[in-house]
Amino acid sequence: MKKSIENKSVKMRDVADHVGVSVATVSRALRNPEVVSEALRTKIAAAIESLGYLPDPAARALASTRSDVIGVILPSVTNNVFSAVMDGIYSAAEGTRYSVQLGYSRYAPLSEENLIRLFLRQRPTGLIVTGIDQTDAAKALLQEADCPVVQIMETGPAPHDRMIGFSHYQAARAATAHLIAQGYSQPGFLGARMDPRTQRRLQGFRDELRAHGIDEGRRVHSTTYPSSVTLGGHLLAQLMDAAPETDAIFCINDDLALGAMFEAQRRNLRIPQDLGICGFNDMEMMGAAEPSLTSVRTFRREMGAGAVQLILDALSDGARSDGNIVDLGFEIMPRHSTRRNS
Amino acid sequence: MKKSIENKSVKMRDVADHVGVSVATVSRALRNPEVVSEALRTKIAAAIESLGYLPDPAARALASTRSDVIGVILPSVTNNVFSAVMDGIYSAAEGTRYSVQLGYSRYAPLSEENLIRLFLRQRPTGLIVTGIDQTDAAKALLQEADCPVVQIMETGPAPHDRMIGFSHYQAARAATAHLIAQGYSQPGFLGARMDPRTQRRLQGFRDELRAHGIDEGRRVHSTTYPSSVTLGGHLLAQLMDAAPETDAIFCINDDLALGAMFEAQRRNLRIPQDLGICGFNDMEMMGAAEPSLTSVRTFRREMGAGAVQLILDALSDGARSDGNIVDLGFEIMPRHSTRRNS
DNA sequence: AGAGTTAATGTAAGCGGTTACATTCGTCAA
DNA sequence: TTGACGAATGTAACCGCTTACATTAACTCT
Structure with a gap:
């Protein structure tokens, strides 16, 4: 594979000259190979290889x-x-x-x-x-x-x-339904960076609670701040202070869930007995955590x-x-x- | 701000015509404003705004x-x-x-x-x-x-x-020195995806041990697999099985450190008494974890x-x-x- | 006042490809 | 043999900008 040293700026013109055809033919060999004769096509390919030609994207785009x-x-x-x-x-x-x-x-x-x-x-x-x-x-x-x-x-x-x-809405409903099915009766919600997408998750959470006749009480805590593990801890702290009856939380994402888990440990809340935790996205760490954390897997x-x-x-x-x-x-x-x- | 509806493809030509100058002047107003008269400059700016002109990057690059x-x-x-x-x-x-x-x-x-x-x-x-x-x-x-x-x-x-x-080398030495200064005498090393960069960290670890007259024993465990929290757990398990005397670990990154922490908890190793853990990069979660995790902060x-x-x-x-x-x-x-x- | 500057603008030749259209050439049917 | 036709290739215009160079107008200076 002897590449030319002087491939500083090989253009289509050079390839064409090298083979002895017009640039149009080279261009066609590249974009519509089927209209160029077999013989030329291989010659051109060889020339491109040996000269180290690379097309200029700007020229291509313009033309x-x-x-x-x-x-x-x-x-x-x-x-x-x-x-x-x-x-x-x-x-x-x-x-x-x-x-x-x-x-x-x-x-x-x-x-x-x-x-x-x-x-x-x-x-x-x-x-x-x-x-x-x-x-x-x-x-x-x-x-x-x-x-x-x-x-x-x-x-x-x-x-x-x-x-x-x-559907973020359906995913949130399913996660909430899972918590309820596991016997949690006072689920809370932790959210951060509440954009329209996460709002739909909140809506799913709420609708699922309503479907089971559960009142959300003061258990929905969210903020517009960007999400982080630290924030997850803070939010859980707030939530537990405001609504001590909370027995499970659905977190808008896995970072919050992880942070909440650490905070729960600091508060000596037993997981899953005293507090159930469910995250969202199922990032790799969720399965590796101790205890391992439930999450909603998405196919990113x-x-x-x-x-x-x-x-x-x-x-x-x-x-x-x-x-x-x-x-x-x-x-x-x-x-x-x-x-x-x- | 009334943008033209027909801004499908406003070109510099259109702007020039709109103002009554040549395209060259418009081009100059954009690239070398100082050579264009004040009066024209503002007119051109106004035309650009009202026509919704955006330059074509391909044409720009080509020319x-x-x-x-x-x-x-x-x-x-x-x-x-x-x-x-x-x-x-x-x-x-x-x-x-x-x-x-x-x-x-x-x-x-x-x-x-x-x-x-x-x-x-x-x-x-x-x-x-x-x-x-x-x-x-x-x-x-x-x-x-x-x-x-x-x-x-x-x-x-x-x-x-x-x-x-x-310097990855110096950073690793400093981290290792920190472990030793904290009284750990048998530090181990956990690495993944060992590329040249992480190799230099390993070198730093080794040189620092040597400087203190500590033998590395069988306490260096690494793999070429991509790093993950799960892997951190596996590596620690391997390490502790191979070298139970290990009393601290320096991890090539924070994911491994987190995974190692979870594994330590599963094994009922007390942190930091039985096992010291130091990560690398200081990602946000390190400070939020329970227990909080030492790391080497880098300015990414x-x-x-x-x-x-x-x-x-x-x-x-x-x-x-x-x-x-x-x-x-x-x-x-x-x-x-x-x-x-x- | 005339020549020389300088500042502001216009003219036109590209930049390196693509592609519509023209040309060439061999093949085949009448 | 000849014209028609299709396949393969060449010719040249063009894509939308930039910029060297030419031109013009307005000043400055002696």
Whole structure:
């Protein structure tokens, strides 16, 4: 594999000259191999290899009015939940000609709107956005976008185009139902960074309580602060002070659950006898904790990979088969922290 | 703020016509405002606003032979350590005209080399790469790169250009010294995903033991598997079975430390009396855990933000002030898990 | 007043690909 | 033999900006 030393800036022109054809033929060999004769195709491939030619994405994008990037807009960099999604996205994009461009909205709808505008300007191959709570302007932009758009993390009515996720409402109801089934009669709720998505989880919690005729009392504690393990401890402390009758908690995510567990230990509350704990997302540590912690497993990596696949499908289908919703569901992972009934 | 409905594809041409100037003037108003008259500048700004014009990055990159992207190559998507770095990078890039392009090498040097090649093809404004263990080919590419290159996460000799990080070796020595100072005489080592960077931490651990005349015995346990909380538990189990005299552990990262803590609890080992635990990175949960866990704090967000700043500096400096190394240091955060001496 | 500056703007040639259209050439049916 | 046709390749315009160079107008200076 002798690569040219001088591959500083090999252009298509150089490859063409090397083979003795026009640049158009080289371009075709790359984009529509089937229209180029077998003989030339192999010669061109060899020249590309030996010269170490790599196409200039900017020139490509400009000429073809379409860039080979898949735009992804997520609310947070640091949140583990989204790193798993990213992992799925990058894995699925690997090996394709598409590259991923990431943007972070920091949970700010307006910032998300601007990112959408910015990304659309690049005429991306596809766009992946998080959730269903865009601003009206953003919705309009997505509606008019001339590329596949996939909404991830949630399912819901009227997707812009395609959608892959699960129902946060149903997941929360199921988790709450699990607590009740385990014999807990006074479940509480711990939430942080209450955005529309987590609000739907709260709604699921409430509706499930109501379905069992349980009053929520003063057992719902949440804050708009970003979630953390420390915060989980604080929230549990608040909750127990305000509502000592609480015998179980459903936490909006696993960090809060872990923090609550530590706080429970500090307070000498026995888990699961005195306090049942259920988290959300089922991150790896949940099974490893002592005691192991019940959580709602969600398929984050699959969501990311699936979103990319949906875009690739849309590209080949051509036909915009609207209303394409993929529900990945969720799974309650019962562990020691809620095992009161066995 | 009445945005045009038809901002589908407003180009510079449209802005120019709207104001009654040539596109060159509009372009200059955007890139070198100081050479355009005050009057035109404001008119142009107004037109841009009212038409909702956004420049086409591909065209810009092609014409200027320089794209406004900062390339970043990290080994892992999911590792928390790097999400903090990314957070710093994105924050620092926000508000500038530069956008971030991320690539993941999955800890594979060859994959990193390809990414470098790919990124360089875009003639980026700057490049951020992780660590100092590139392949020879990759090193050559970086050396010839015609943009600032910043190596992050580590300090060391002979940076390609600039460098921001800390000494993993020194940090590990300091952590080990802390354990010894707390009266632990048989410290062990838990490692996972042993790459060159973590190898240097192991070296620090060993040298510090030697400096105190302590034999490492059979107390160094590590694996090439990716790190996880679960794995931390397994490793501690292995370690205690192989070397029951162990009275403290230095873990390559906080996940392992947390897992080890849970395993210690399962084994009824008292922390910190029977077993001292020290992690690495000081993630948020360390202080919130029960018992709270000692760790080595590293400045990851600052590393990311600092790297971007170094690039911006290099751009304005012009002069390649070689050998520019920023050592952010580290800090031992003593907590309950190693508090035997007080 | 005339020449020389300087500041502000316009003109037009690219940047490196893509692609519609033109051209060439061999094949085949009439 | 000849024209039609299809496959393979070439020609050249164009994608939306940037920028070197040319041009013009307004001053400054002797």
